[in-house]
Amino acid sequence: MKAFSRLLASLLYSPARNTKLRLLRVYLAETPDPDRGYALAALTGTLAFAEAKPAAVREVARQRLDPVLFDLSYDYVGDLAETVALIWPASDQSHDLRLGEVVETLTLAARAKVPELLEGWLDRLDADARWALIKLLTGGLRVGVSERLAKSALAEHGKVELAEVEEVWHGLDPPYRSLFDWLDRKATRPQIDTSRLFRPLMLAQALEESDLISLDPSDFRAEWKWDGIRVQIVSGPDGARLFSRGGEEVGPAFPDLVDRMSFSAVVDGELLVRRGEEVAPFNDLQQRLNRKKATEKHLADYPAFVRVYDLLFEGEEDLRHLGFDARRARLEAWVARTGLATGVIDLSPLVPFADWEELGRHRLGAGALNAEGLMLKRADSPYVPGRPKGLWFKWKRAADTIDAVLMYAQRGHGKRSSFYSDYTFGLWTSPGGELVPIGKAYFGFTNTELMELDKWVRNHTTDRFGPVRQVEPGLVLEIAFDSAQRSTRHKSGVALRFPRVARIRWDKPAGEADILETLVKRIPA
Amino acid sequence: MRPETWVRPTPAGLFVEPGSFYIDPSSPVDRAVVTHGHSDHARGGNRRVLATAETLAIMKSRFGHDAIGAIQALAYGERIEINGVGVSLAPAGHILGSAQVVLDWQGSRIVVSGDYKRRRDPTCPPFEPIRCDVFITEATFALPVFCHPDDKEEVARLLHSMAVFPERTHLVGVYALGKCQRLIRLLREAGYDQPIYLHGALVGLCDLYREHGVDLGDLRPATEAPPGMFAGVLVLAPPSSLGDRWSRRMADSVLSFASGWMRIKQRAKQRGVELPLVISDHADWGELTQTLDEVGAPEVWVTHGREDALVHHATTRGIRARALSLLGFEEEGS
Structure with missing residues (x-):
């Protein structure tokens, strides 16, 4: 040790x-x-x-x-x-x-x-x-070592190409004896049954709008960024497997999908739940993800499908070195011929656009489709594992915001242990009614603002419970969030995804903060 | 006689009422007794100051002759009376000249520890536990997570790193008074006889230590080495200058910091320290609790630091304990 x-x-x-x-x-x-x-x-x-x-x-x-x-x-x-x-x-x-x-x-x-x-x-x-x-x-060592860095170290240790390590890595289990024997020249490269193996995903960089100036729209293709979970379907003669982003198998929770996949291909797509012809909000998918085994009722209430956007292998043929356009053509043909027939696969359409302004207008409509925003992919980009620079971008739609009232503050940990840095905020049940908590945020503000917030909390405390202080309902926080959903765990019946403090509204009287109904209306039905 | 009736905290510092003097006052007073030379304990502007000769010398070099007032030196173990209060100084083992203040009045004894540590320090005599009725202790590292390792091991890690990265400069952050000179002595004792380069802010106090008989070996001002000459050398600098433009001349330096705070990994990481050295001039948790046992005081007042934990510990040992809030003390003589 x-x-x-x-x-x-x-x-x-x-x-x-x-x-x-x-x-x-x-x-x-x-x-x-x-x-x-x-x-x-x-x-x-x-x-x-x-x-x-x-x-x-x-x-x-x-x-x-x-x-x-x-x-x-x-x-x-x-x-x-x-x-x-x-x-x-x-x-x-x-x-x-x-x-x-x-x-x-x-x-x-x-x-x-x-x-x-x-x-x-x-x-x-x-x-x-x-x-x-x-x-x-x-778990969670948090010492700044990515899987890619570890694989690079292995490659350097064995003086082999990183790609060679990548190919076998996901087929091996700790403590990787056969891998080390190969890298130490004591054995040949381990033989992996690659037919059912997870291939590391290609990921996108977040797009800064200033990036657009330097990018030529004709070099890029756009797709919706669906609000589900990214999955890789690996299917062969022995059946199909469904992997999450990190290479974890999620198939057992989705027998309705894997049982209907009897092709030989590796496909990249988004796992979603449908409601009629529409994509259901993420919350519906959550109902399926939360359980290891799905009941008949679940399968019927929350029908899942995969909306595909890339084809990595068709049969034995590795397509990853091809450019995006070439893979896209293969993908479209494959979906028409094989994918659609499964009944649980459809094609993620391209979003046509002439210039960034037009694409920006499409982005505004993402919410209505239950999409998180747009993906931009270079037309000539090969499928490169990891997060290569300049090839794929994600352009999320603007966050929603609501004006909430600070209710409780809790001391942070570590560097923040002397600051009240975790804030619980709430909305009014009705104008002039009571406050009901809707969430908690602990970032989004600067260090200077943290000091001001801390001071405000200390000066307006009405009660204490251990590390938590209750404060007068006197400060409005503008909270940004990705989406709102129903929740049975919260008293308010609403939960926010990814809430953060967008602005501190020192100027706004607490009585003018939003009421709960305003937020409830934004929950996708 | 209840102790709090004759010694009590005031906005200006700890006040000994019958003697009409303050200990380590934070603002100018008529008469001050100073435990040691760190700037949060020793300040200029008092009318009269009593301290060890070493502490007075440090104060003179920091504030100049005129700013420290009329001085009176007291050797360890020597005893005087101020307005009927017996005053003597005992070694605190913190830095050169550091002292505990022993106060006797009407048969009751209060000892003010100042800052102290219990392990060996080649630059000053060791702490002397003195039995008393009230012990006023510092609490800088008064949490059980603070357990300073053997300083020899820490110095060995520094030397090891220098061997592993011979092409890089090792830049170690040290407090100018005490830590700097102790680290140099420890390095010399470990057999490191190469020149050690100093940031300008450290030179004066190293000279002062030498004048008091502490052999620091070959020291050179860092400004004298040309930019290309820093490969493989050891440079000491005050912590505040570590991330400074000053250190840019040392290409690819291994950033190190010698402090008790380096025990907490996230603290080290937040400061961008690559080689944390856990070397402290303050007592760790074990030393603090050991000291409470040895001085045998039925009552303990805990000041500047993490008072809660030590008060809790003392209380479970049947010692009356309370936190004493004194203003103006920093975390560790920085």
């Missing part, structure tokens, strides 16, 4: 990509199997323990540590893993633990055994290694 924790800490502190790459390369060269493979899996987020959950960390912390001191420390440090790692009383740390031993034990451990295991290990490790152990357990 020592070597792994040193690696994690160095990665955390080194902002430069090349330094990170060098650190990873050195680690891969110096660390034996299976530890290096598990480390790589942890860094790329492919390691998950079925039974070992973050709750176990809280449980051992509660049992062993003074709760008052723990809470004060957590407030100050702002990160659970680091707090527990630092506060854990020092003891015998004379021998190290192998990362492989920890991972393999956790994989097999029953949930009830995890706290005991964790406690025993924490007693044997130094502070950095304790931190690494808890990070491993709670």
Whole structure:
């Protein structure tokens, strides 16, 4: 664990990509199997323990540590893993633990055994290694290593092309022994059954409107950016699989789709739910995503389909090196011949336009189609995994806003631990009525505004509950959000997606903030 | 005699009423007793100042002769009376000249710790625990997450990094008074005998330490090295100048910072520090709690820092404890 924790800490502190790459390369060269493979899996987020959950960390912390001191420390440090790692009383740390031993034990451990295991290990490790152990357990290492960076380090380690690593990566499982044997020249490249394998997706950059000046409209094609989830259909003789953006299989929740796909192709598209002929709001899709197995009623109430926009393989033929226009022609022919016949696939149409102004007008209509905005794709762009620059852009529609009243504020964590930086806001039930909370936002303002907000909160507090302060209904926040949807979890019956503070309306009397009905009307029916 | 009737916090600082003097006043007073030379404890403008000779020398170099008033030096262990209050100074182990103030009045004893640490420091004598009725302690690092590692290990990590990145400059942020000189001594003890380059703001205090018999080896002003000469060298600079234009002359430097705060990874990351060194001149949680045990005071007042945790700890040990809010103290002598 020592070597792994040193690696994690160095990665955390080194902002430069090349330094990170060098650190990873050195680690891969110096660390034996299976530890290096598990480390790589942890860094790329492919390691998950079925039974070992973050709750176990809280449980051992509660049992062993003074709760008052723990809470004060957590407030100050702002990160659970680091707090527990630092506060854990020092003891015998004379021998190290192998990362492989920890991972393999956790994989097999029953949930009830995890706290005991964790406690025993924490007693044997130094502070950095304790931190690494808890990070491993709670997931989300956040040390700035993307999957692509990890693959680049592997390629450098084995002195092979990145594309060669890309091809096999998704067909292998931790601790990747066959991969390392190949990179260390002890074996040939692992044989992967590529017919049912996830291929890394090509992603788009966010478009800044100023970018448009330098782009020639005739170089680009436009499509709607659908508000569903991106999926890759990989179908072959052994059946079809459905992968999410990150390569996770979502097929089992969608038997109505995979059972009807009996072609041989790899297709890129958007998983959506339909309501009659229309695309249903995201909330409908959420009903399907929330369950692992769908009931008959669910399948009928929320019929899913895939609206496709790219073709990566047709049969055995790899189309990814072709330009967008060429792939598009193949895609259209394939949908007409094969896709439509499934009854669960249709084609995402191109949005024709002559200039950016016309496209801008189309963008205004995105909301009515339940689309998030537009996608711009270079006509000659090959299908490149990752987020290459200048090829694909997403141009989201403008956010919606509503004027809400600040109701509660909570202290932040870490750097913000002395600021009231998390804001709960609400709308009036009726003019002159009561306030009902509709959401929470903790960004969108500048540091200067944060200080002003913090001061306002402190001066207008009416009650306190632990780290939370209730404030007078006196400050209006203009809240921007991507969409509103119905919610049974919130008292108001409404939930916002991606809410953030767009403006602080120091000028606006709280009584003139919006009423709940205004927001409810914006929920797509 | 209840202690708070004769020693109490005031807007100007901790006031010893029968003696009519202040300890580390934050605004000018008639008579001040100063624990040590950091600028949040030692300020100019008082009419009379009592401190160790070293602290007075530091104050003179910082504020000039005229600004510190009439001075009176008191050696460690020497005792005087001010208006009937017995005053003596004991080593605090924080920096050169740092002292605790021991106050005796009508059979009751209050010790003001000033800033202190309990581990060895080659530039000053170690903290001396003194039994007392009330112990007024600092609390800069008073959370159990603060457990400073062995400073030898931290220095070894710096030297290791210099070996791994021989083509880069190692630029270490250090507080000008205390941390700078202690780090240099630790490096010399670890066998590092190369010249160490200093930012101009550090030179004067290093000279002062040398005059007090602390051997710092070969030190050179960083401005003397031409831009191309920085590969593989060690440069010390005050923390405020780390992200400064000043450091641009050192191509591709490894940014380091020697401070107790570096224990918290996100703190280090927020400052853009690549090589955090956990070296502090303040007591960590273990040292603070150990000190409370050793001084055996039935009552503890906790000041500047994270008071809540230490007050809680003391209370669970059956010690009467309260937070004392004094204005004007910064997080760590920066």
